[in-house]
Amino acid sequence: MRLLHTFKAVLWAFFGVRKRSGYEEDLGKLSPxxxxxxxxxxxxxxxxxxxALVNWVV
Known part of the structure; x- marks a missing residue:
């Protein structure tokens, strides 16, 4: 379950849309x-x- 939570936190970070409270919660729970x-x-x-997409298009 923790790995799934880590994936979710990293995906939110990729998009750059995350509430500050969610960020602070992740900071305390997840391992760097x-x-x-x-x-x-x-x-x-x-x-x-x-x-793969570029190779498929070309």
């Missing part, structure tokens, strides 16, 4: 290492998706 790990995985998936 988990946030960094999930963010790296999501960035790699995003980049891979962009590369």
């Amino acid at each position: 290492f988990a946030i960094i790990g999930v963010a790296l995985v999501l960035v790699l998936l995003f980049i891979g998706g962009l590369i």
Whole structure:
């Protein structure tokens, strides 16, 4: 459940829409290492998706 909460927090951060109270709650509950790990995985998936989209269009 904590991993799912971490994914949710990182996705909200990617979009940049988050209430300050939600941010402060996440800051107290989540591990910085988990946030960094999930963010790296999501960035790699995003980049891979962009590369696949460009290859499909071209």
